[in-house]
Amino acid sequence: MKVFVDQDKCCGAGTCVMLAPDVFDQRDEDGIVVLLDGQPSEGLHPIVREAANVCPAGAITVSDNA
Amino acid sequence: MTSMLEFPMARAAGCPFDPPPAMQTLREQTPLTRVRISDGKTAWLVTRYAEQRALLADPRVSSDVTRPGYPSPMPVGERGAPVSFILMDDPEHARLRRMVTAPFTIKRIEAMRPGVQKIVDDLIDDLLAGPKPVDLVEAFALPVPSLVICQLLGVPYADHDFFQDNSKVIINRETAPEERRAAGDRLYAYLDRLVGEKLDNPGDDLLSGLTQRIRDGELARSDAAQMGVLMLIAGHETTANMIALGTLALLQHPDQLALLRESGDPKLVAGAVEELLRYLNITHSGRRRVALQDIEIAGQVIRAGEGIILANDIANRDPSVFEDPDRLDLRRDARRHVAFGFGVHQCLGQPLARMELQVVYDTLYRRIPTLRLATTLEEIPFKHDGAVYGVYELPVTW
Known part of the structure; x- marks a missing residue:
């Protein structure tokens, strides 16, 4: 799995950090x-x-082709 | 053709936790329907979870309250109205929102947890030492988030009667426009004065942080004051309603309350908060938007300029997403709920709200295990007329 984030789209709600603090900050x-x-x-x-x-x-996309 | 339904709709008598039955029926029939709103205008009411998320994330859908066709729940464009960036589009929305996100990061909010625990413990000490029955709204549900948001923003808590009273006027759907304008003006003047004080004498709080932006020429003082009004209202009204209405819902579901009282497991508590957010969905006036272009969705076309109302409360009861949705089940995985909205306008304060509710739900019922209503459900005044749902009073004893 490859993970991509788009900082321009992000609105800082923090749900990704709440769920997966080892992957997102x-x-x-x-x-x-x-x-x-x-x-x-x-x-x-x-x-x-x-x-x-x-x-x-x-703001988060996930690709499984990796 | 049947006559057009009006929005908002009424809840069923005796079912204070459930969305209006007419909305449930609509959701079963169609994802989108035209409704008449209070000022005689019409808008699309979106009732299903998938279509709501799609539209709230769609850049062709605008939050700009100044656009014709915006289905406003109340008169807007008033200086004191709590508008600010929640009623703007990107890029200006993102520019302003990013000025106030730093104190709401997961890390910063976690660092506040011990302080919030102390506030909750102290208030419960006072409850236990005081007379009973007592109104839980006045003695606990309002003070907890008010104390916390005052600290975060840098607003003196001693002024809580002033800002709570004016907030109440603003978010009551029945308030006359001139009365709402006056309350908004009072709050705006108050925040403007505070911003002025912090310009001269900054502290370590959010409003002081904004004064640096003012000095740097990035932010108008009037925008800072409006952001202060918005965050002060949003920061205490919503969480206070979740505390009081959540407690009432749990008292009506003693098996669920027992889970919280006897568990102490942070995972269960966190899950319980998500489920209560889903089940109660206190923002019951719908998210309001207007289409910028024609949008085809679910076999319908929303025309450019038409208003859209996304009723999150009914989406959170969508059976295609949540099994047995009308059951309060603290053990379910409810994290997909849209109680905080969806899209770039999703609630900025959600990490704070979650943390406060986790501390409250984890502490209150363990410290007062015999907590019970001091009245009947029928006697409790619900905020049917509020832009945010909840109870005006909750007499309890133990």
Whole structure:
């Protein structure tokens, strides 16, 4: 799995960090998403997919072709 | 052809936690329908979860309250109205929102948890030492989030009667326009004065942070004051209603209350908060939008300029997403709910609201295990007339 984030789209709601703090973080100055781990281990795949699904701004995409 | 339904619709007598039955019927029949809103205009009412999320995330859908066709629940464009960035589109919305997101990051909110726990513990100490029965709204549900948001914004809590009273006027759907304008003006003047004080003498709080932006020429002082009004109202009204209405719902579902009272498991508590957010969905006036272009969705066309109302409360009872949706089940996975909205306008304060509710629901019923209503359900005054749902009073004893 490969994870991509779009900081321009992000609205800083923080749901991804709440769900998967090992994969996502937020910039201190404005809460915008920071990707910590672009290729998370398999055990994290379901929660990362959920984070992408509930991201209100559509700022997280997940690709399984990797 | 049947006559057009009016929105908002009435809840059924004896079912204070459920959305209006007419909306449930609509959701079963069609994802989109035309409704008449209070000022005689019409708008599309969107009732299903999938279509709501699609539209709230669609850049062709605008939050700009100044556009003709916007289905406003109340007169807008008034200086004191709590408008600010929630009623604007990107890029200006994002520019202003990003100025206030820093204090709401998951890390910063987690760091506030011990302080919130202390506030909750102290208020419960006072409850237990005071007379009973007591109104839980006045003695606990309002003070918790008010104390917290005051600290975060840098607003003196001593002024809580002033800002709570004016907030009440503003968010009551029945308030006359001139009365709402006056309350908004009072809050605006108050926040403007605070911003002025912090310009001279900044502290370590959100409003002081905004004064730096004013000095740097990035933010108008009037915008800072309006953002202050918005966050002060949003920061205490919503969470207070979730505390009081959530407690009432749990008292009506003793098996669910027992889970919280006896568990102490942070995971169960966090899940319970999500489920209560889903089940109660106190923002019952719908998210309001207007179409910028023609949008084809679910076999209908929303024309450019037409208003759209996305009723999150009914989407959170959509059986295609939540099994047995009308049942309060604290153990279910409810995290997909749209109680905080969806799209780039999704609630900025949600990490704070979640944390406050986790502390409250985890503490109150364990510390007062015999908590019970001091009246009957029929006697409780519900906020049917509020832009945000809840109870005006909740007399309890133990």
